[in-house]
Amino acid sequence: MKPATLPQAFAILLRRDLTLAYRRRSEMINPLLFFVLVTALFPLGIGADPELLRNIGPGIIWVAALLASLLSLETVFRSDFDDGSLEQLLLSPHPLSVLMIAKVLAHWLITGLPLLVVAPLLAVLLNLSGDATATLLITLALGTPVLSLIGAIGVALTVGLRKGGTILSLLVLPLYVPVLIFAASAVANSDAGLPVNAHLSLLAALLVLSISLSPAATAASLRISMS
Amino acid sequence: MLRFFHQLASPRHFYRISGKLIPWLALACLVFTLTGVYQGLVVAPTDYQQGDSYRIMFIHVPAAWMSLFIYMVMAAAGVIGLVWHIKLAEIVAISSAHIGASFTFLALITGSIWGKPMWGTWWVWDARLTSELILLFLYLGVIALYNAVEDRRTAARATSILALVGVVNIPIIHYSVEWWNTLHQGPTVTKFDAPSIDLRMLIPLLLMAVAFKIFYAVVLLLRARVEVLQRERNSAWVQELVKEHE
Amino acid sequence: MNDFFHMGGYAVYVWSSYGIALLVLLANVIAPVRARRKLLSQLARSKQRARRMQR
Numbered sequence: 001m002k003p004a005t006l007p008q009a010f011a012i013l014l015r016r017d018l019t020l021a022y023r024r025r026s027e028m029i030n031p032l033l034f035f036v037l038v039t040a041l042f043p044l045g046i047g048a049d050p051e052l053l054r055n056i057g058p059g060i061i062w063v064a065a066l067l068a069s070l071l072s073l074e075t076v077f078r079s080d081f082d083d084g085s086l087e088q089l090l091l092s093p094h095p096l097s098v099l100m101i102a103k104v105l106a107h108w109l110i111t112g113l114p115l116l117v118v119a120p121l122l123a124v125l126l127n128l129s130g131d132a133t134a135t136l137l138i139t140l141a142l143g144t145p146v147l148s149l150i151g152a153i154g155v156a157l158t159v160g161l162r163k164g165g166t167i168l169s170l171l172v173l174p175l176y177v178p179v180l181i182f183a184a185s186a187v188a189n190s191d192a193g194l195p196v197n198a199h200l201s202l203l204a205a206l207l208v209l210s211i212s213l214s215p216a217a218t219a220a221s222l223r224i225s226m227s
Numbered sequence: 228m229l230r231f232f233h234q235l236a237s238p239r240h241f242y243r244i245s246g247k248l249i250p251w252l253a254l255a256c257l258v259f260t261l262t263g264v265y266q267g268l269v270v271a272p273t274d275y276q277q278g279d280s281y282r283i284m285f286i287h288v289p290a291a292w293m294s295l296f297i298y299m300v301m302a303a304a305g306v307i308g309l310v311w312h313i314k315l316a317e318i319v320a321i322s323s324a325h326i327g328a329s330f331t332f333l334a335l336i337t338g339s340i341w342g343k344p345m346w347g348t349w350w351v352w353d354a355r356l357t358s359e360l361i362l363l364f365l366y367l368g369v370i371a372l373y374n375a376v377e378d379r380r381t382a383a384r385a386t387s388i389l390a391l392v393g394v395v396n397i398p399i400i401h402y403s404v405e406w407w408n409t410l411h412q413g414p415t416v417t418k419f420d421a422p423s424i425d426l427r428m429l430i431p432l433l434l435m436a437v438a439f440k441i442f443y444a445v446v447l448l449l450r451a452r453v454e455v456l457q458r459e460r461n462s463a464w465v466q467e468l469v470k471e472h473e
Numbered sequence: 474m475n476d477f478f479h480m481g482g483y484a485v486y487v488w489s490s491y492g493i494a495l496l497v498l499l500a501n502v503i504a505p506v507r508a509r510r511k512l513l514s515q516l517a518r519s520k521q522r523a524r525r526m527q528r
Contacts, residue, residue, distance in 0.1 A: 177403065224381060282480070
């Protein structure tokens with residue numbers, strides 16, 4: 001049998017992760033429900049004044065997205081770690097950082113993309129305007145991959161640990177701050193009818209930066225914590 | 228010269244040399260601190276806008292400088308440890324984390340105390356205070372990760388990576404927080420940067436900055452010595468040392 | 474002298490800041506010194522235990 005080329009390996013890994021996720025789809029739906037539920041709790045906690053909700057809506061949706069993405073992070077490597085396929089991955093002749101992109105891409109398709117699908121519903125709940133909803137979708141499309149990419153480093157560092165889950169949030173959440181700031185203020189700006197180009201360019205820049213740096217850091221972290 | 232550094236990198240010589248160095252550094256630190264505090268509290272004139280409350284600056288600003296400086300040192304030592312597998316660099320990196328966290332904590336607390344008479348509340352989401360707060364979380368993350376990993380070597384290497392990721396992110400976080408601040412509060416004149424500062428105020432500020440730097444060196448050596456002992460506990464020279472201690 | 478301690482009405486803020494700074498710095502020095510002492514006596518004890526086991 002001929003060994004797989006790098007694009008083949010990438011595709012195989014991606015397809016494998018998507019298939020595995022599809023088999024456990026009831027588990028995959030939990031972070032999504034969490035996203036909706038957390039957002040729905042805020043009006044109950046602070047009152048349902050439409051103007052108020054409209055003001056804080058962008059921030060709430062983005063904080064909820066942050067937490068939902070954090071919640072789903074652990075699944076990036078956990079099952080692979082449990083069944084030993086992670087060690088096989090480390091032995092692969094292909095560059096680990098490229099394979100990490102496949103892992104993160106699969107994870108984003110499973111957990112990040114669904115957030116985009118339900119986000120319009122939450123925008124309606126929080127009384128956001130049509131423009132703001134469109135901006136929300138764009139920021140989620142640009143921002144959630146960054147969350148997955150940064151989060152992967154944190155998961156790779158904590159993969160073998162018993163208390164990994166609690167530490168993960170401490171490692172990852174401070175690094176999420178720029179995404180939260182740019183994305184939430186973009187949505188708020190567009191709700192107020194102000195331009196959002198600068199925000200979106202900055203988010204895109206963050207995405208480019210994290211795509212270029214994070215896979216290598218993830219690969220290095222994984223090698224260290226599996227050693 | 229090269230040989231000196233090579234020796235320093237060996238745990239045994241590091242332990243010996245640092246033991247001789249610490250008293251002198253501690254003395255220098257004490258001298259700088261005492262003159263700095265004296266200059267800051269007695270010699271420096273009262274500020275015409277903030278009264279005497281500005282004297283908190285002589286603690287707050289050097290502590291804030293240290294909080295960033297130590298993070299840079301930690302990341303640099305981490306890289307050296309990762310690339311060249313130098314144990315001592317790993318030890319420097321992880322020993323720095325605790326000291327950096329306490330300077331960050333100090334900067335936050337004094338900033339908050341300073342803010343009370345200036346702003347009327349203990350906490351304002353001022354750009355610099357917010358950045359310091361996030362920096363504190365970054366430090367705590369490093370410490371938590373180090374404590375969670377059982378094997379010391381693995382833990383040191385993992386935290387080095389985390390510190391490196393943090394260093395890339397710190398400018399981005401700082402910039403985003405500053406941007407967020409101007410967006411939400413309007414351009415406020417921050418009290419922290421005075422455009423022109425009286426020389427009698429500048430001198431104690433610089434003295435305290437030097438004092439904190441030396442203090443960092445002292446505590447770093449103290450902490451590194453304990454780490455070295457712990458890692459080399461089974462070696463002959465540590466056993467020798469234990470015999471003296473008995 | 475009284476003026477000095479009064480700090481133009483900001484005494485509480487200024488002195489508490491310097492006090493907290495002193496505490497934080499002291500804690501930083503004390504922690505490694507104590508850790509070293511503890512480690513040394515711990516090593517000494519395990520050494521004695523090893524010696525007893527040999528006999």
